[in-house]
Amino acid sequence: MKLNRSSRMAAVALAAGLLLTTAACSSDSSSGSGDAAAGVADGKPLDPNATVTISIDCAPGADQAAGKANYADDLALFKTKYPNVTINAKPYVGQCEVPAQQTAQYKAHDETGAFHAYFTDRDATLNSGDAQDITKYVNDETLPGFSSMLPSVKDNMTVDGKVYALPINYYTTGLVYNRDLFKQAGLDPDKPPTTWDELQAAAKKISALGNGITGYEDYSGGNTGGWHFTSELYSLGGKMVTADGKKAAFNSPEGKQVLKRLHDMRFTDQSIGATPVTQWADAFPPLATGKVGMFLGAPDVVKHLIEVLGADPKAWGLGPMPGATGPGNSLGGGDLYYIKKGQTPNQIKAEIAWINFQYQTPDSGQFNYARAKTLAGSSKDPVAIAIPQPYFWAAESPQIKAITESLKTNGNLPLSNYDPYIKNPTKSITEPPAAQQLYKILDTAMSAAMTDANANLDSVLATAESQANQILANQ
Numbered sequence: 001m002k003l004n005r006s007s008r009m010a011a012v013a014l015a016a017g018l019l020l021t022t023a024a025c026s027s028d029s030s031s032g033s034g035d036a037a038a039g040v041a042d043g044k045p046l047d048p049n050a051t052v053t054i055s056i057d058c059a060p061g062a063d064q065a066a067g068k069a070n071y072a073d074d075l076a077l078f079k080t081k082y083p084n085v086t087i088n089a090k091p092y093v094g095q096c097e098v099p100a101q102q103t104a105q106y107k108a109h110d111e112t113g114a115f116h117a118y119f120t121d122r123d124a125t126l127n128s129g130d131a132q133d134i135t136k137y138v139n140d141e142t143l144p145g146f147s148s149m150l151p152s153v154k155d156n157m158t159v160d161g162k163v164y165a166l167p168i169n170y171y172t173t174g175l176v177y178n179r180d181l182f183k184q185a186g187l188d189p190d191k192p193p194t195t196w197d198e199l200q201a202a203a204k205k206i207s208a209l210g211n212g213i214t215g216y217e218d219y220s221g222g223n224t225g226g227w228h229f230t231s232e233l234y235s236l237g238g239k240m241v242t243a244d245g246k247k248a249a250f251n252s253p254e255g256k257q258v259l260k261r262l263h264d265m266r267f268t269d270q271s272i273g274a275t276p277v278t279q280w281a282d283a284f285p286p287l288a289t290g291k292v293g294m295f296l297g298a299p300d301v302v303k304h305l306i307e308v309l310g311a312d313p314k315a316w317g318l319g320p321m322p323g324a325t326g327p328g329n330s331l332g333g334g335d336l337y338y339i340k341k342g343q344t345p346n347q348i349k350a351e352i353a354w355i356n357f358q359y360q361t362p363d364s365g366q367f368n369y370a371r372a373k374t375l376a377g378s379s380k381d382p383v384a385i386a387i388p389q390p391y392f393w394a395a396e397s398p399q400i401k402a403i404t405e406s407l408k409t410n411g412n413l414p415l416s417n418y419d420p421y422i423k424n425p426t427k428s429i430t431e432p433p434a435a436q437q438l439y440k441i442l443d444t445a446m447s448a449a450m451t452d453a454n455a456n457l458d459s460v461l462a463t464a465e466s467q468a469n470q471i472l473a474n475q
Contacts, residue, residue: 039346043139046349051084054350055112056337061091065381066307070372071358074365078357085350088112095280096335097121099223099436106130114337114351117165119156120227120435123475125338126159132339135163137348143356148397152332152428165336166352167392168359168366171298172330172428173231174421175199175319181206181213181293182317192294192319192420196236196261199294199322203271206293215271215293217286218262218450221278225446226439227331228296230432232258235321235328240432241472248468250442251461259449259457266450276451278443284309296321298333299387299421306384313384313413318421332390332428360392362402369410376412386411388418390428434471441467 039050046052060067068091075087096116105111106128117125125131140146143166149157150170157165179189185205193199203215219225229250230240238254241247266272273292277283284301286292288309295301299318305311320327337355339348358365369385376383386407393399415422432438441464448455 037346038344039349041136041345041348043136043142044349045142046082046085046346046353048082049084050082050346050350052344052346052350053086053088054114054343054347054354055088055090056114056351056354057090057092057112058096058116059089059091061093063093063308066372066375066379066383069375069379070368073371074358074368077364078354081357082350082353085354087354099440111338111340113340113343113347114355115340116168117336117338119333119336120431120439122156122159122165123434124436126164130338130340131164132341132343132348133162133164134166134339134348134352135161137345137352138163138166142349142352143360145360145393145397145399148393148399150392150394152430153334153392155430156334156336165338166355166360168335168337168355169300170332170334170390170392171300172332172390172426173296173298173321174330174426175294175322176287176297176301177294177317177319178287178290178292178315179317179417180312180315181209181290184209185293189317189417190420192317193322194320194327194420194424195325196322200261200265200269200271203265203294204269207269207271213291213293214273214286215269216265217273217277217283217292217295218446219278219280219283220276220447220450221443222280223436223439223443224280225278225444226442227435229255229258229442229446230435230439231296231321231331234331234429235323237324237329240438245433245475246472248438248465248472250468251465255461256457259445259461262446262449263455263457267453272450276447278447287311290315299389299418303384303387306382310382313382314417316417318388318418320421320424320426323426327424327426329429330426332430360399362399363406367403367406369406373410373412384413386413386415388415388422434475437471438468441471 060071090112097118106124109130111130138146153167153170157163157167175192177192182189187202187205193202206213206215219228233250233254236254236257238252239249242249283295284304287295288305288311302316306313321330322328339351372383372385376385391400391403445460445464448460449457
């Protein structure tokens with residue numbers, strides 16, 4: 001297949017009659033296509049001749065030049081297979097999903113036809129009443145590789161055996177670190193810390209470099225603080241909730257250890273900076289400019305640093321999630337698309353076809369590494385290829401085998417930098433029930449640990465436990 005240069009991608013998409021608009025909304029998707037039959041609600045793929053208009057959110061926006069160009073190209077390529085499908089794609093800038101905005105969207109019921117959510121949003125999404133049961137539409141014909149998807153992924157797609165969502169990303173948390181700062185601090189960049197004691201010691205050495213450099217940073221707001229608390233708790237063997245999911249379990253020795261260590265790093269070691277990191281995007285500029293040595297994150301953090309913030313591709317290493325005595329358990333999560341209720345069968349089939357094409361097909365969409373390599377060679381904008389990321393399928397699946405071969409041919413990043421992460425796989429634990437609500441509560445605990453030198457951490461955690469129990473009792 002001939003690949004389009006980045007300068008032509010947007011034009012190709014527009015010439016194909018596709019719309020990339022900031023105004024796409026649920027009215028596009030729920031009203032149906034006025035000049036096409038509704039279609040049949042079954043497990044057959046979309047008829048290539050069907051005429052249908054759909055809408056989808058979370059398309060790359062103005063801050064993602066490479067991603068935006070690729071997406072436009074993919075829309076055009078999809079049009080060659082489904083010439084009568086029009087996709088209204090709603091772009092985003094910064095973070096695709098902001099919890100407060102999502103809550104308002106669910107309340108107003110104004111989602112796009114296919115709408116983004118995180119694994120943590122399942123309860124809120126289903127409680128909104130807007131998610132369509134797509135079980136009858138999904139199989140190995142409409143979604144090749146469906147039967148080979150990992151159990152941890154399928155668990156987040158389904159409820160009571162019914163399929164409600166399709167995955168587009170799956171991750172396990174690790175340690176993102178600046179290899180250059182490691183070298184300057186006398187640390188081995190090929191051997192990142194694998195325990196929290198080692199991480200704390202490394203952070204002190206990096207902070208000793210001076211010039212406004214700190215060894216480590218962590219979140220304390222915007223639901224991201226509670227998210228990282230959960231990840232760190234899991235890494236020590238702790239639990240967020242009891243086995244029946246009805247009570248909080250984080251007010252434990254492990255939970256207290258998380259907060260105490262962060263408090264010590266901030267106020268005793270001074271290896272965490274004084275400026276709170278309260279929103280998802282706030283963490284990345286200090287990393288990209290070499291002012292922070294280490295941060296917990298999924299591999300796509302490296303992609304963001306390179307492509308969005310222009311960081312040096314060679315500067316970054318990935319290590320496993322630190323634990324108590326070695327690599328610890330890792331928080332697993334990801335992104336999904338739900339399908340909105342009230343659409344015609346053909347709209348649902350078209351959305352499934354697009355999601356499969358763009359996010360789940362080797363050598364296509366996000367896995368089109370050959371195209372990405374061509375773009376990297378011709379574009380002034382940085383393009384990161386071969387970020388190690390857990391995918392949706394079992395290791396022996398045809399999908400994983402095809403993706404692995406493509407990366408060997410087309411990757412442009414120093415894969416050896418990520419060996420500590422790749423060669424030390426950790427157990428993945430899924431996010432807790434009512435995750436976003438619990439994360440919001442625990443933001444306060446994380447903030448206290450890193451902003452209040454005199455914080456009573458036991459009291460803070462006990463208060464969070466009480467609030468969490470009220471939420472869990474109503475699930």
